[in-house]
Amino acid sequence: LAKTTQPISMDSYEGQEVNITCSHNNIATNDYITWYQQFPSQGPRFIIQGYKTKVTNEVASLFIPADRKSSTLSLPRVSLSDTAVYYCLVATGMEYGNKLVFGAGTILRVKS
């Protein structure tokens, strides 16, 4: 599985847009990019998944450039409740639904 690199932590203020970038230089052709969110003492929660270009849902947007060696999770107008750890995962289509390989994640702290 491709290894991912993301910032250890980020700070933001309420109402701002937050962009968290993940590097995955060794991504394979079959790999999808998936982001999870985790609050303290809770299990991770799926946010968004994409393969290329841009994906948007009611929670976030995911931007993936043509070379797919990185991706950016965009959270519009964050609130205090968005304070959490965000994980970027890269897994093949066949392995999705099988084991998930988590890195250390990015701690996002939203301040008022």
Added chain:
Amino acid sequence: DAGVTQSPTHLIKTRGQQVTLRCSPKSGHDTVSWYQQALGQGPQFIFQYYEEEERQRGNFPDRFSGHQFPNYSSELNVNALLLGDSALYLCASSPFMGEQFFGPGTRLTVL
């Protein structure tokens, strides 16, 4: 529709003891995966069960074992507990090859 449930919520054991953690999957899900999350780290895959068989296993010793029942619920057993086994143990359920949904976890403390 209840999501993934785990029991107990918290557990305290001493070194050398054995522990059993339980997981009930989300309705309609037949695959259960277990993860260990140490403080400040991301979850690490332990193993996955489908059709009552272990399908995949992560880099964990044989002290970690599991079981899946005909109703798809699952147990994680850890023998000869070590201090380093203290962690949040997460269960995730999914339809076969589908998106995984995580439970709230069981916080295990080994003294």
